[in-house]
Amino acid sequence: MNELISPKYQMKLAADVEKAVWDEFGSYKNVRNYIEKWYEHDEQNYNWENFRVVIRDDKNIDLNATIHSMPGEILLKVAIDLGVDTPDFIPSIPTFKNEIKSEYKTAYDTFTKAYKQIESDPSTAIGLANSALESIIKEILKDKRLKSKIKGNETLYQLSSAILKEFNFSSTEHPKEIKTIGNSLLTANQAIEKLRSEKTNFHGKTNEDFLIEDALYAHFIVNSVATVGLFLNKFYKTKYPKSEPEIEEDDILPF
Template sequence: MEDLISPKYQMKLIKEVSEAIWKEFGGYVQVKYYISKWHETNSEARGYSNYWENFRIVENGGEKIDLLATLHSMDGTTLLKIAIDLGVDTPDFIPSIPTFRNEIKSEYKTAYDTFQKAYKQIETDPSIAIGLANSALESIIKEILKDERIASKTTGGETLYKLSSIILKEFNLTDSENPKEIKTIGNSLLAINQAIEKLRSEKTNFHGKTTEDYLIQDSIFAYFVINSVATVGLFLNSYYKTKYPKQQTEQLEELSDDLPF
């Protein structure tokens, strides 16, 4: 993971993480407590040559932490974990995430909460992150299919693959009368969602595993899947709003909610 995060991007991220930490915890004592929870060391090692720590906690006068110097002593992976823990957007590393979260926050509350949990688990538990991302995408499609103008309805027990088949058919993206290239892209989108579902079912802890089963443990796979979920989710929501624009009564209700009287 370290070699995927450029020094230039680390410099930018350090500034944003520092601001987020001060905003969250306020004072030197709480900031130091927070940073200490990320600090690892073999303090029981005998002799200085055997001493190891994952980063240095730098102090600046008394016991006050020098947060910027401390953050600069961290490797890129630890820095990214802290950014994710604090909810700092990482658009240069996970491009679709900030846009996707803003899009679904108001209209898909369940999906938003689930996706937030997935995002925070990327580094600590990639397997759980993938499973939650799958669930978030399911929630979005289910909400779209509730629209009364959409003929196809669900029973509640459909998997991501089945839900994707329904909505792509409803959007006419896999119809045979479409240009071959459009149909190919539509089928590829379906294949992506099927692969995400299979990962959740067969390569994560969501369906129980034995010691012999393969379990995803590399966070880079979680980044890959969550980026894919964000991209697919953004497209489906955008296409839905274009194909089925909000009715005038709904728009008037939203406007009246914003009025101060």
């Protein structure tokens, strides 16, 4: 993954991570303790180390130099662990988080957990991302202006079918390209659901079952969920805008 992250982007990310570390831990002692949890060293292998923990003359950690000694892959993991947005590497996620933070609290909390586990537990990250998307669609379908009624135990595929029907993506009035987009969204969500059910540890697995353990797949799936979620929420808010509250005459100022 390191080769996927440009030096220019790493410079910006390093600055954001450095600030986040100080904001989170506040003291040299705690900062060093946190950074050393990422540090690996092997004396038997020519004193190999995954990055350098740089110590200043006053015995305190030089956080800036230490962070810049990290490979891009480790730097990205630290950023994700601290909740630092990575818009140039995972472009949809910061926008998605901002969009759902106030209106979809459960989905936001679930998605944030998914995002933070992309590197450490890709399988769980995919499962949580699936759950977050389910939560968003359920919230949208609760709108009384929509005809579909849900019981609460629907799968992501069933929820996706319902919301696409509500959004009328299969209408004969639409060009075939719009119908294709609708079908593609349904297929994508079905694939995400199948990955969660069959290729993650959300359901019981045996030693012979394939389990997603590569973080690159988790990055792809979580970013896909963010993209689909953004589109569905934007479409919903455009087609079904919230009505402005009526102003009572008593609330009108007399001037």
